[in-house]
Structure formats: structure tokens, C-alpha cells
Amino acid sequence: MKRIQIEKIELFARKYIIDIGIAVLCILFALVFAERPKADHRLIGKDGKSQQAVPGKVSARQTPENAAGTIRPVTAKEGSKSPDPSDFYADEFLIQEKDARKLCEVIRSDSYKLGAMNAAFGTIEWLNELLKVGDLFDKVVYEKPDLVLTNEIKGLKEQTEVQRVKPFAGLKDDEQKKIKRLNRLILVLAYPLETPKSRNLEVRNIFEPDGNYEKPKELIIIPEKPYNLIAVLEGKEKRAILRDYTGRTVSLKTGDKMIDGSVVISIDKVSVTAKKGKKEMEYRIFNVKNKKGKA
Secondary structure, three states: OHHHHHHHHHHHHHHHHHHHHHHHHHHHHHHHHHHOOOOOOEEEOOOOOEEEOOOOOOOOOOOHHHHOOOOOOOOHHHOOOOOOOOOOOHHHHHHOOOOHHHHHHHHHHOOOOOOOOOOOOOOHHHHHHHOOOOOHHHHHHHHOOOOOOOHHHHHHHHHOOOHHHOOHHHOOHHHHHHHHHHHHHHHHHHOOOOOOOOOOOOOOOOOOOOOOOOOOHHHOOOOOOOEEEEEEEOOOOOEEEEEEOOOOEEEEOOOOEOOOOOEEEEEOOOEEEEEEOOEEEEEEEOEEEEEEOOO
16 A cells, blocks of 8 residues: 555656656747747848848848848849949048038039039038039139149040030930049049049959059150149248149159159249259249240
């Protein structure tokens, strides 16, 4: 009788332990499923539009990154239009330490008649809308006749003579891109301190901060008048502030060599004289003229 009672107690204990074990497993499974992230994130489809994923399921297109909440960017191949390298981008201002609003302000300070602008002033959108102003190049050159145009600018000027007087919206895509490129280059030339240089999305040197490749010397064409004199700083040592044909601002003193190989021989209050061989060139503020030197 006593043995039967012991067997009943052991059987009860085993059943109790098994029930407790099952309950613990159920709780553990419940906790695991509660912590599991829901696959309810928006995905990018082939048409470039967002699609809602099926909750609780991960499709072949839904990568672990998407499942974790990271949205995959749309590529040009998936339907988005490739960006125009002439447009302004936020990263250009950030990397080159420029300010988009400051550029807008210096442009407006020159009082160009630009017509109605839909984008908010001081924004990158405003600058990109400015690039679509067909006669912007002509307005800038008219206000700043001393700008030394590069060969690329001259070529684009000739190629867009007819298109620049037509409504921008009615032009073909390649014609629009040429005008935007021309406008971007003239802004870089006219406002070098405020305008970031345009990035090249097709050819980029990853080993240089600005992504550009240096041209071989034989391909660099230096114009006859490579500088514009901006100011003369007087003090213990006179220095001339000039802007070269690439848009860079330089500070030179007597004896310094210029980009074309000539040497600064004198600096006056409003002029700088440089000599190369037998030829002298006098740079005056807002005026440049040649002067033949003696043998």
C-alpha cells in the first residue's frame, strides 16, 4: 500500500515538472517572437515608387537592410533620372566650405533682372532655377565685362547663341544642359569665392578632394591676358590682388612669377607691371593694356 502511494507521488511529480517545462518553453518562444522586428517597411520597386511589404514576411527583394528599416536608394537604372552635373548640390557647398545663401546674396546684389523666380530665395533650389535663365550668361558678362572667358565658356557661348533667346522649357534636353553648364561656369568665374566648382559625375579622381584630374601642360591654353587686377594692398610690402583666367584669386609681390611666366616688376596704387622677355604687360584695376618694353 505504501509503495503504491510512493509511485503515485512520483508520477504526479514527473507530470508537474513536464508541465512547468512546457510552460517555460512557451514563455521563451513568446519573448523571442515579441522581440523579432516586423518586416513592415516600404521598399523601392522597379518603377521607382515605394511599395508596402507584407507584414511578417520577408520577400526576396527585401534585404536584411530593408528589414531593419533602411530604405534602399533608387538608382538611375530603376527608373530615376540621372542627375545633371551642372546643378548645385548640398554636398558641393559642404565639401568646398561654401554657403548657398551667401552666393544668392552676392548674385542679387548685382541687380540682375531675372524675372519671376518660384523657388525660395537663399536656397539651392533657387540657384538651380537660376541656371535655367536663358540669358543669364549675357547679363553677367554685361555687368562684368572684365571677366576672362575660358575656352569651354567660349565654345558653349557659340553653341547656344540661338537657344539662349528662346524659352528654356521649350528647348531640347541637350540644349538645356548646355545652357545650364554655361550659366554654372559663368557663375564660378564671376563669383569664385562663393560658388562651388561643379562636380563631374562621369570622370572623377577619387584620390583628389575636388575629384578633378590635372590636365597635361600641353593641353592647358593660357590666354593672352591671364589676369584681372582687383586691388592693390599698401603697407610695409605692396601686394597685388589678381584673379586669373581660371577664377582663382592670387596675391603677388614684386619679383613673383605669374602663371604665364612673366615676372612682376612694379606695383603702383592702381596698376601692376609684369615683364616677360622684351614684352611688358600693365594690369590696371578694371583695365588691361599692353606696353612694349625696350630691348
